[in-house]
Amino acid sequence: xxxxxxxxxxxxxxxxxxxxxxxxxxxxxxxxxxxxxxxxxxxxxxxxxxxxxxxxxxxxxxxxxxxxxxxxxxxxxxxxxxxxxxxxxxxxxxxxxxxxxxxxxxxxxxxxxxxxxxxxxxxxxxxxxxxxxxxxxxxxxxxxxxxxxxxxxxxxxxxxxxxxxxxxxxxxxxxxxxxxxxxxxxxxxxxxxxxxxxxxxxxxxxxxxxxxxxxxxxxxxxxxxxxxxxxxxxxxxxxxxxxxxxxxxxxxxxxxxxxxxxxx
Amino acid sequence: xxxxxxxxxxxxxxxxxxxxxxxxxxxxxxxxxxxxxxxxxxxxxxxxxxxxxxxxxxxxxxxxxxxxxxxxxxxxxxxxxxxxxxxxxxxxxxxxxxxxxxxxxxxxxxxxxxxxxxxxxxxxxxxxxxxxxxxxxxxxxxxxxxxxxxxxxxxxxxxxxxxxxxxxxxxxxxxxxxxxxxxxxxxxxxxxxxxxxxxxxxxxxxxxxxxxxxxxxxxxxxxxxxxxxxxxxxxxxxxxxxxxxxxxxxxxxxxxxxxxxxxxxxxxxxxxxxxxxxxxxxxxxxxxxxxxxxxxxxxxxxxxxxxxxxxxxxxxxxxxxxxxxx
Numbered sequence: 001x002x003x004x005x006x007x008x009x010x011x012x013x014x015x016x017x018x019x020x021x022x023x024x025x026x027x028x029x030x031x032x033x034x035x036x037x038x039x040x041x042x043x044x045x046x047x048x049x050x051x052x053x054x055x056x057x058x059x060x061x062x063x064x065x066x067x068x069x070x071x072x073x074x075x076x077x078x079x080x081x082x083x084x085x086x087x088x089x090x091x092x093x094x095x096x097x098x099x100x101x102x103x104x105x106x107x108x109x110x111x112x113x114x115x116x117x118x119x120x121x122x123x124x125x126x127x128x129x130x131x132x133x134x135x136x137x138x139x140x141x142x143x144x145x146x147x148x149x150x151x152x153x154x155x156x157x158x159x160x161x162x163x164x165x166x167x168x169x170x171x172x173x174x175x176x177x178x179x180x181x182x183x184x185x186x187x188x189x190x191x192x193x194x195x196x197x198x199x200x201x202x203x204x205x206x207x208x209x210x211x212x213x214x215x216x217x218x219x220x221x222x223x224x225x226x227x228x229x230x231x232x233x234x235x236x237x238x239x240x241x242x243x244x245x246x247x248x249x250x251x252x253x254x255x256x257x258x259x260x261x262x263x264x
Numbered sequence: 265x266x267x268x269x270x271x272x273x274x275x276x277x278x279x280x281x282x283x284x285x286x287x288x289x290x291x292x293x294x295x296x297x298x299x300x301x302x303x304x305x306x307x308x309x310x311x312x313x314x315x316x317x318x319x320x321x322x323x324x325x326x327x328x329x330x331x332x333x334x335x336x337x338x339x340x341x342x343x344x345x346x347x348x349x350x351x352x353x354x355x356x357x358x359x360x361x362x363x364x365x366x367x368x369x370x371x372x373x374x375x376x377x378x379x380x381x382x383x384x385x386x387x388x389x390x391x392x393x394x395x396x397x398x399x400x401x402x403x404x405x406x407x408x409x410x411x412x413x414x415x416x417x418x419x420x421x422x423x424x425x426x427x428x429x430x431x432x433x434x435x436x437x438x439x440x441x442x443x444x445x446x447x448x449x450x451x452x453x454x455x456x457x458x459x460x461x462x463x464x465x466x467x468x469x470x471x472x473x474x475x476x477x478x479x480x481x482x483x484x485x486x487x488x489x490x491x492x493x494x495x496x497x498x499x500x501x502x503x504x505x506x507x508x509x510x511x512x513x514x515x516x517x518x519x520x521x522x523x524x525x526x527x528x529x530x531x532x533x534x535x536x537x538x539x540x541x542x543x544x545x546x547x548x549x550x551x552x553x554x555x556x557x558x559x560x561x562x563x564x565x566x567x568x569x570x571x572x573x574x575x576x577x578x579x580x581x582x583x584x585x586x587x588x589x590x
Binding site: 153155189250251252253254255258259263 | 273456457458460461464498499502506507508509510
């Protein structure tokens with residue numbers, strides 16, 4: 001499992017200010033820090049406040065690529081914004097995200113094929129987020145079939161079962177875990193899975209990172225491949241490295257934590 | 265319906281390691297030899313690139329071996345006392361891709377040869393043949409730490425492949441390789457965790473990963489070959505899936521292991537049901553080697569010329585591209 005660094009997002013004040021003032025320092029600082037901390041992708045989100053999101057996305061991609069070789073995960077519900085970012089990405093990117101809805105899937109998978117990008121597919125549709133695992137898996141299957149019809153490799157499709165905060169959607173927890181496992185049975189090779197890690201602790205009081213870290217370890221045990229999260233949470237990275245060894249994803253050696261962080 | 269081959273998609277490939285250095289590169293070799301570089305499991309040409317063929321090294325000792333089977337005298341009897349001529353014969357008559365000089369004489373219990381003696385042997389061999397050299401110590405760390413750095417310094421720039429560094433004893437060898445521009449064999453005792461850790465430790469000393477070859481240790485056919493095989497296979501799969509600290513070409517001391525085995529040495533008089541020793545011996549070595557090629561071995565260190573001929577023929581056949589109509 002790897003982390004898609006969440007920090008370059010206009011929801012954060014320093015990034016919003018950077019976009020507004022076209023001052024790349026905060027963006028580049030977070031790009032460097034997340035890269036050094038062991039992120040494998042960097043999420044790029046202009047946030048809701050950007051006055052010209054297409055211009056903002058392009059600028060964020062460009063200034064981020066000046067300081068890191070990590071691939072980027074372009075995060076927007078506006079596909080014109082994502083396409084503007086894809087046009088300037090130096091390495092194959094990830095599109096965040098598309099629900100199991102037409103014509104959105106057509107737009108996104110066409111774009112993904114054109115730019116050799118990976119896609120995060122959300123296990124939801126017009127009716128919202130399903131309550132149970134079975135409905136989530138059925139929607140995942142729609143995403144798998146649609147992606148396949150556009151020639152997207154399953155290794156490039158990341159199914160997000162959609163996580164609700166554990167204080168409001170407690171009954172979703174076990175459903176998400178079951179979904180993670182079952183998605184792996186949908187195709188061979190299997191599609192990958194991703195979650196928004198911090199969603200699980202949204203709105204909780206107290207130690208949010210404890211909830212995020214515990215969820216990460218449990219989800220890895222259920223086959224999770226990637227998470228949008230806080231790469232700079234050192235303890236989280238140590239837990240991921242350890243869970244990967246326990247799940248036989250990485251070969252153990254005494255320096256396994258260091259090597260997980262530094263080996264891209 | 266047309267057949268469509270299922271292909272694994274790997275994220276990583278094995279490092280390419282160059283043995284030897286030509287005059288332009290700071291050495292005196294007539295040519296260099298490259299190993300590794302594959303982006304698929306051994307010989308699965310349809311799944312990735314296998315750019316370099318595995319190579320065969322023949323062992324040459326600095327002292328005449330006293331414990332080799334007498335059948336070797338047919339091949340080397342006239343040169344056992346002359347390592348340079350021995351090496352020349354291995355290359356010119358027996359088709360060795362490179363020479364593996366084993367400084368057995370440095371062993372305090374063998375001839376206790378001095379670092380200067382060892383340097384002279386290596387220099388003589390470098391003058392006699394134009395192929396790249398592997399230089400192996402006597403296996404006793406304390407003595408190897410005196411001998412191998414001296415050899416590394418005297419042959420600076422030649423890009424020898426020097427071995428072996430171990431978990432408890434890697435610093436002086438890694439430093440000598442770094443300073444004098446050689447490559448290093450990192451050896452681990454049939455243990456994938458130590459294999460990986462040692463590569464980390466050596467690269468932390470700033471010797472580039474592209475100058476490391478791993479020897480995960482093997483045994484001869486009948487003596488636990490399958491353990492060595494499994495470790496190599498695991499390392500190779502891990503490397504292709506993205507583990508850069510296991511993505512080194514693999515070397516194996518096949519001749520050394522095989523010729524300790526009873527099955528290779530014992531006479532037909534003593535074991536009538538086993539057939540004649542001469543063919544049984546080299547077939548034991550060739551069979552061990554060809555099995556390990558399938559696990560991903562890139563450099564096979566061997567002893568018997570007849571076994572070398574068989575293994576090279578096997579490699580040539582395995583390197584023919586395989587493909588499917590699509």
